[in-house]
Amino acid sequence: MRFTKMHGLGNDYVYVNCFAEQVAEPAKLARAVSDRHFGIGSDGLILICPSDKADVRMRIFNADGSEAEMCGNGIRCVAKYVYDHRVAKAGGSYLVPGQVSCAASLRVETARGILTVGLTIDDNDKVQQVCVNMGEPILAPEDIPVNLHGEQVVEEPIEVGGGKLLMTCVSMGNPHVVFFSENVQDIELDKLGPLIENHDLFPNRINVHFVRVENPSELTIRTWERGSGITLACGTGACACCVAAVLTGRCGRLCSAHLPGGDLELNWCADDNCIYMTGPAVEVFEGTWPGV
Numbered sequence: 001m002r003f004t005k006m007h008g009l010g011n012d013y014v015y016v017n018c019f020a021e022q023v024a025e026p027a028k029l030a031r032a033v034s035d036r037h038f039g040i041g042s043d044g045l046i047l048i049c050p051s052d053k054a055d056v057r058m059r060i061f062n063a064d065g066s067e068a069e070m071c072g073n074g075i076r077c078v079a080k081y082v083y084d085h086r087v088a089k090a091g092g093s094y095l096v097p098g099q100v101s102c103a104a105s106l107r108v109e110t111a112r113g114i115l116t117v118g119l120t121i122d123d124n125d126k127v128q129q130v131c132v133n134m135g136e137p138i139l140a141p142e143d144i145p146v147n148l149h150g151e152q153v154v155e156e157p158i159e160v161g162g163g164k165l166l167m168t169c170v171s172m173g174n175p176h177v178v179f180f181s182e183n184v185q186d187i188e189l190d191k192l193g194p195l196i197e198n199h200d201l202f203p204n205r206i207n208v209h210f211v212r213v214e215n216p217s218e219l220t221i222r223t224w225e226r227g228s229g230i231t232l233a234c235g236t237g238a239c240a241c242c243v244a245a246v247l248t249g250r251c252g253r254l255c256s257a258h259l260p261g262g263d264l265e266l267n268w269c270a271d272d273n274c275i276y277m278t279g280p281a282v283e284v285f286e287g288t289w290p291g292v
Helices: 026-034 073-082 189-197 235-247
Strands: 003-006 011-017 044-048 056-062 102-111 113-121 126-134 157-158 163-171 175-180 207-215 218-227 227-229 254-259 262-268 275-280 282-288
Touching: 003 073, 011 073, 026 044, 026 056, 026 189, 044 073, 056 073, 073 102, 073 113, 073 126, 073 218, 073 235, 073 275, 073 282, 157 189, 163 235, 189 207, 189 218, 189 275, 207 235, 218 235, 235 262, 235 275
Parallel strands: 011 044, 056 102, 175 207, 218 254
Antiparallel strands: 003 011, 003 282, 044 056, 102 113, 113 126, 126 275, 157 163, 163 175, 207 218, 218 227, 254 262, 262 275
């Protein structure tokens, strides 16, 4: 099986072009290839599949084999692969609110729905930056889901690890819980992450983020991803953190997210209520996997 290793800000996945390859047991394959000692090493597996609704379809499997609904860094890499390898023909230019027009566009089918991505192309006709319309944030607790009542979950208390934290919950097609802290680097993420991910309040488990607000337009984020553990970046999570910061009055709708793997530019657009995420995508290498 041919594969391509790619990353978005260090959030790395093994990508398989299912226009050319067949994957019979993706959950099993995800566990095997993700192993950083005995496999290729990655945060999971992403399949680039044909779609009868969009240019391509994306399926995401975490390192533990569980299937995820959405991956912000992953969809940027899918867009780069599809354009650079001519898997599907790109559409025309795409105007990103508040930014310059992107040279080309693609439509990607995800479990979140069909998302439009704008592509910034370099002089070698390769994708360097991708802007994704991530859609509208989901705030109703039953839709995230969170086992709480009300219209939103904003700075609600949660007991974990013998202490109490204030959480804000957002779904970007996948569930996120956000905590604000002045000392994000001191958080014992390897201990708190799995406790919060598997807390009884979250029936589908949850992605966990600790955020420091540097100023009204900059956030520093550390992430524990559901099913994968500590990762260098989470695109949907960065969007959720932006929303949480706006809802709690900590930052504006335009902000930069600083993650261990690099930076993302975010715009929670007031005109359409959608979040636009812009960042890089990088192809690392190609190879052949002998089988599980």
